[in-house]
Ligand SMILES: O=C(O)CCC(=O)C(=O)O
């Protein structure tokens with residue numbers, strides 16, 4: 001038997017226990033709780049044993065613990081201001097996001113993470129491909145929430161229906177579920193725009209024969225003041241994220257750019273609707289091509305900013321001169337999307 005187990009010295013007074021707890025606390029940091037419990041219940045012999053074991057354990061665990069902390073601090077300090085990498089960080093607000101309804105396509109272990117990869121499709125105007133923008137299960141969740149609320153899509157500011165746009169639409173409430181909040185936040189982080197300047201997610205569903213002919217997403221200068229969404233500033237960028245692929249057709253086509261992107265579930269595209277000066281960029285006019293078979297589902301996410309704010313904070317020159325160079329890059333091992 002180990003000598004310390006036979007040690008029958010007198011039990012310490014409450015004051016002594018408190019003092020020792022205090023000393024242990026100072027000396028051993030996180031180990032003090034376990035030590036003090038051992039002390040009061042089992043006497044000094046056990047205490048010495050537990051302290052020895054804890055001290056040895058802490059010697060082994062400290063380097064890992066410290067390097068973890070250092071890593072967290074370093075990545076926060078170096079990366080948190082960098083919009084190109086910001087979305088990789090799981091949001092502090094969202095780490096408890098566990099809404100999981102089997103009927104809504106989610107598993108119980110859902111956690112909000114932002115881990116997609118990016119590829120440049122076109123430099124000017126900027127069009128990006130967002131590979132796996134949605135996590136597994138998010139598309140099904142969004143479709144299940146939207147389906148009961150779908151109505152014939154209106155066209156632009158006219159609030160009317162037109163053969164120009166024959167799809168169905170449902171707007172989700174902001175932060176309707178923690179998953180919706182996670183997706184809103186993913187987009188907001190990407191463009192470094194406050195969450196309340198991002199429109200609620202607009203779900204769209206097309207069936208065979210339905211389409212959205214060539215149109216613009218930006219708000220023209222003449223109605224910027226009067227348009228409902230214009231009050232939040234220009235829709236300076238668009239995310240279009242695909243929830244379900246049709247069996248044929250349904251490409252998103254930028255005629256002037258010469259890009260036609262086939263919808264792929266969970267992937268998305270992002271483009272800037274305005275020039276670096278914040279002026280509407282007509283080259284970004286685009287269409288959702290007719291569906292040949294099956295259904296296509298997607299979401300529009302539109303960030304806004306007051307034009308002046310946009311000009312001051314989002315200009316490439318300002319960003320390049322004020323921010324440290326990115327220290328991390330995204331994986332590029334995804335197969336390139338195919339274009340028709
Ligand atoms: O469905 C598409 O591919 C395009 C949709 C679109 O551009 C829109 O809803 O504004």
Ligand SMILES: [Fe+2]
Nearest residue numbers: 215216217286
């Ligand atoms: Fe559009």
